[in-house]
Amino acid sequence: MGLTRLIFNRFIFGLITLLAITLLISLALEALPGDFAEQRLGQSATPETVAAIRDQLGLNKPVLVRYAEWLGKFVQGDMGVSLSNNRPVAELLATRLGNTLFLAVASAIVAVPLALLLGIVAALYRETLLDKLISTTTLAAISLPEFFIGYILVALLAVNWQIFPAISSISDSMSLGEKIYASLLPIATLTFVIVAHMMRMTRAAIINLMQSPYIEMATLKGLKRFHIIVHHALPNALSPIINVIVLNLAYLVVGVVVVEVVFIYPGLGLLMIDSVTSRDLPIVQACILIFGATYITLNMLADILAIICNPRMRHPR
Amino acid sequence: MNPKRELEQAYHSGRISRRDFIQRSALIGATIALPGSLLSGAAQAEMKRGGVLRLGMGGGSTTDTIDPGTHTDSVAITIERSMRSYLTEVAPNGDLIGELATAWESKPGATEWTFELRNDVEFHDGQALTANDVIYSIQHHIREGSTSAVAGQMGKIAEMKADGDHVVHFTLSEGNADFAWLVSDYHVSVFPANGGWEAGIGSGPYSLVNYEPGVRAELKRNDNYFKEGRPYFDGVEVTVIADAAARDNALKTGQVDATNRVSQRTAHLLDKAPGVNVHKIVGTKHYTVPMLTNAPPFDNVKVRQALRLAVDRDALLKTVLGGHGQVGNDLPIGRNQEFYNTELPQREYDPDQAAFILKEAGLSGLSVELSAADAAFDGAVDAAVLYAEHAKAAGININVIRESNDGYWSNVWQQKPWCMCYWSGRPTQDWMWTIAYESGGAWNDNNWENEQFQSLLKQARVEVDAAKRKDMYWEMQRLHWEEGGTVVPLFAADLMGVSNKLLLPDVIGSDWELDGQRCSERWSFA
Numbered sequence: 001m002g003l004t005r006l007i008f009n010r011f012i013f014g015l016i017t018l019l020a021i022t023l024l025i026s027l028a029l030e031a032l033p034g035d036f037a038e039q040r041l042g043q044s045a046t047p048e049t050v051a052a053i054r055d056q057l058g059l060n061k062p063v064l065v066r067y068a069e070w071l072g073k074f075v076q077g078d079m080g081v082s083l084s085n086n087r088p089v090a091e092l093l094a095t096r097l098g099n100t101l102f103l104a105v106a107s108a109i110v111a112v113p114l115a116l117l118l119g120i121v122a123a124l125y126r127e128t129l130l131d132k133l134i135s136t137t138t139l140a141a142i143s144l145p146e147f148f149i150g151y152i153l154v155a156l157l158a159v160n161w162q163i164f165p166a167i168s169s170i171s172d173s174m175s176l177g178e179k180i181y182a183s184l185l186p187i188a189t190l191t192f193v194i195v196a197h198m199m200r201m202t203r204a205a206i207i208n209l210m211q212s213p214y215i216e217m218a219t220l221k222g223l224k225r226f227h228i229i230v231h232h233a234l235p236n237a238l239s240p241i242i243n244v245i246v247l248n249l250a251y252l253v254v255g256v257v258v259v260e261v262v263f264i265y266p267g268l269g270l271l272m273i274d275s276v277t278s279r280d281l282p283i284v285q286a287c288i289l290i291f292g293a294t295y296i297t298l299n300m301l302a303d304i305l306a307i308i309c310n311p312r313m314r315h316p317r
Numbered sequence: 318m319n320p321k322r323e324l325e326q327a328y329h330s331g332r333i334s335r336r337d338f339i340q341r342s343a344l345i346g347a348t349i350a351l352p353g354s355l356l357s358g359a360a361q362a363e364m365k366r367g368g369v370l371r372l373g374m375g376g377g378s379t380t381d382t383i384d385p386g387t388h389t390d391s392v393a394i395t396i397e398r399s400m401r402s403y404l405t406e407v408a409p410n411g412d413l414i415g416e417l418a419t420a421w422e423s424k425p426g427a428t429e430w431t432f433e434l435r436n437d438v439e440f441h442d443g444q445a446l447t448a449n450d451v452i453y454s455i456q457h458h459i460r461e462g463s464t465s466a467v468a469g470q471m472g473k474i475a476e477m478k479a480d481g482d483h484v485v486h487f488t489l490s491e492g493n494a495d496f497a498w499l500v501s502d503y504h505v506s507v508f509p510a511n512g513g514w515e516a517g518i519g520s521g522p523y524s525l526v527n528y529e530p531g532v533r534a535e536l537k538r539n540d541n542y543f544k545e546g547r548p549y550f551d552g553v554e555v556t557v558i559a560d561a562a563a564r565d566n567a568l569k570t571g572q573v574d575a576t577n578r579v580s581q582r583t584a585h586l587l588d589k590a591p592g593v594n595v596h597k598i599v600g601t602k603h604y605t606v607p608m609l610t611n612a613p614p615f616d617n618v619k620v621r622q623a624l625r626l627a628v629d630r631d632a633l634l635k636t637v638l639g640g641h642g643q644v645g646n647d648l649p650i651g652r653n654q655e656f657y658n659t660e661l662p663q664r665e666y667d668p669d670q671a672a673f674i675l676k677e678a679g680l681s682g683l684s685v686e687l688s689a690a691d692a693a694f695d696g697a698v699d700a701a702v703l704y705a706e707h708a709k710a711a712g713i714n715i716n717v718i719r720e721s722n723d724g725y726w727s728n729v730w731q732q733k734p735w736c737m738c739y740w741s742g743r744p745t746q747d748w749m750w751t752i753a754y755e756s757g758g759a760w761n762d763n764n765w766e767n768e769q770f771q772s773l774l775k776q777a778r779v780e781v782d783a784a785k786r787k788d789m790y791w792e793m794q795r796l797h798w799e800e801g802g803t804v805v806p807l808f809a810a811d812l813m814g815v816s817n818k819l820l821l822p823d824v825i826g827s828d829w830e831l832d833g834q835r836c837s838e839r840w841s842f843a
Contacts, residue, residue, distance in 0.1 A: 034724025043726045044466040046759035052464045084380030166566035266532045274379035
């Protein structure tokens with residue numbers, strides 16, 4: 001009962017947040033210098049052509065009127081068309097979102113188990129050379145900017161040894177295997193970036209629990225340390241770990257812009273940058289909605305999972 | 318990139334004389350003493366059929382379209398030039414030649430023009446090209462409510478009439494001896510009246526198979542192309558790569574065969590990579606620092622003259638362009654262009670003279686503001702800061718104002734009294750002076766109202782006698798060089814990276830990037 005109610009409440013709040021975000025974005029784009037007509041024509045703008053474009057696209061109306069029109073269509077499932085080339089936004093997004101999700105899922109499949117494993121190993125061999133090695137390496141990786149890691153990987157693995165392609169320009173005509181091969185370097189880059197956070201949390205949460213009396217009991221029973229960690233400590237340490245994992249998953253969707261630029265990966269981030277630059281509002285709104293919804297949903301998921309893994313929260317007294 | 322290759326380029330395109338060529342070859346210690354092919358130009362490299370040309374290009378965006386009136390950047394233009402044809406074409410050596418038109422002529426006064434069309438041209442869907450298609454295509458830019466970037470430029474067309482299927486008459490509201498050049502503009506392509514630009518077809522060397530704006534485009538050979546033997550590739554794949562380092566990497570790893578916009582900072586490294594050559598082409602692209610000459614203190618000609626003397630162009634060339642370009646002489650006209658005034662001395666950095674001019678005018682301690690953003694050109698802010706440093710020696714205080722890249726062309730350019738700017742340049746004198754210097758022009762960014770200059774511009778436009786035109790243009794350049802409001806410190810080279818698997822013609826076009834954006838038609842695999 002409590003759980004359903006919580007989910008419902010969070011859902012409603014999520015919707016309100018999304019609505020607020022779209023309004024904010026409309027106002028923010030309006031506040032930027034230059035509108036769609038001026039950005040499109042750039043140096044070659046003349047007053048007549050700018051006026052003609054504004055007329056054609058209805059950009060002369062006040063920003064709130066345009067927002068209301070957009071919202072009216074959106075709630076009916078019509079995301080509108082791109083101001084620049086009249087392509088339906090939904091169609092434009094479908095491919096890009098698919099690509100972004102593909103990269104996110106692939107990176108998560110590599111990074112999450114790797115982070116958990118490294119965290120457990122680090123906790124198991126706490127304060128040994130191995131633990132320090134794992135921590136230093138992952139922390140060093142997270143401290144470097146993504147583009148730097150990306151360029152290093154390209155310089156070594158693509159240019160120098162020519163093992164992987166330097167650009168990951170994936171397309172629909174590629175098979176799954178080809179797509180994975182083309183995306184290996186961005187996946188590796190993203191893995192470097194997110195592993196440290198999850199690994200440190202796993203290690204900390206487990207070590208924290210290792211002081212508990214019931215773990216001491218398990219040790220006194222003569223159980224092996226690895227067994228104690230995986231069967232006794234990990235389940236109780238899960239909720240903070242899940243929180244961090246889910247936040248990192250959200251990052252994989254909304255924070256990969258830099259990686260997309262370095263590897264020319266045709267995902268949502270690149271699309272949004274282009275659209276913001278040209279003030280193509282319908283596309284920006286749609287991208288923001290996806291990013292916002294991803295964050296809100298994953299956060300909600302984190303809370304729900306935390307409750308499910310914690311009997312005390314599942315059965316509140 | 319290597320000096321020898323550059324020299325050959327310059328010689329072929331007629332930019333330097335045979336004598337210059339020999340002298341300069343000796344200077345760089347090149348062992349090429351005018352090989353036969355260079356002299357005659359007859360032994361063109363043997364172009365081969367086959368293969369798919371893969372281009373990695375900057376200058377593309379998700380917002381690109383196939384509406385030729387909207388093009389502003391390199392990727393869209395390359396696709397346009399591969400897919401559709403034009404009435405006329407700027408040949409690699411800079412001459413104007415016919416493409417869809419076989420011949421053109423104008424009556425004295427240059428208001429009435431007649432173009433004869435080829436009769437063997439078919440669009441990709443098999444329709445034959447007629448005069449009506451040409452009229453329909455140009456109408457797209459000048460119709461009521463046109464959103465085309467060349468609405469103003471083509472707006473001087475008062476009337477278009479077809480005479481049979483293969484002759485078009487144009488009547489201009491105002492004579493223009495260079496009208497045949499205007500229709501070579503990358504916006505003014507020809508598409509079928511039946512279907513319009515929306516149909517996505519033309520009569521170009523390739524037809525568009527797949528286009529995801531801002532990501533990639535795929536084109537396949539038009540086997541029915543009207544130019545004998547061309548094109549040489551089976552297809553073209555354009556991948557949009559916004560990041561300069563990623564373009565370099567894609568080229569080095571063989572994922573693409575050629576790239577545009579090699580970074581000036583890393584060009585020397587890319588050139589050293591095995592299997593890759595960097596080509597450097599200096600054309601008409603120039604960086605300007607226009608002053609609004611009706612705004613104080615720039616309304617004072619002494620201020621303009623002092624500021625022109627207060628910049629060290631050689632230092633800018635070295636720092637901002639990494640040496641890849643030429644210093645400008647306060648003229649928006651390339652040194653290799655027709656009617657370039659070769660008698661004007663190169664303006665040098667002379668802070669003492671600048672200080673002297675200001676002192677005479679009672680303006681010592683001049684302080685001005687210079688607006689800059691990298692939207693003007695890569696390195697514009699650095700250039701402005703350097704300018705300010707150089708001007709200090711003349712006792713001029715330049716306060717550099719850093720502007721936002723967004724909206725730069727609407728809110729800063731033509732608005733702020735002094736700012737950084739760039740022009741890709743135009744193939745003719747009239748075209749360049751008209752768009753940016755003619756009184757009342759939409760893109761006039763200096764408001765320089767010199768009566769003699771403005772009247773010469775109008776006279777030269779309708780003058781068909783080349784000798785008289787030359788005198789007029791020389792005089793206009795002298796006037797601008799002495800009193801004009803625009804500082805032209807630099808001409809920037811275009812740098813392109815090319816795999817040595819490709820075979821390039823001896824002469825490479827210098828209008829726009831990648832061989833006049835016609836590499837898909839002019840190049841082949843070796």
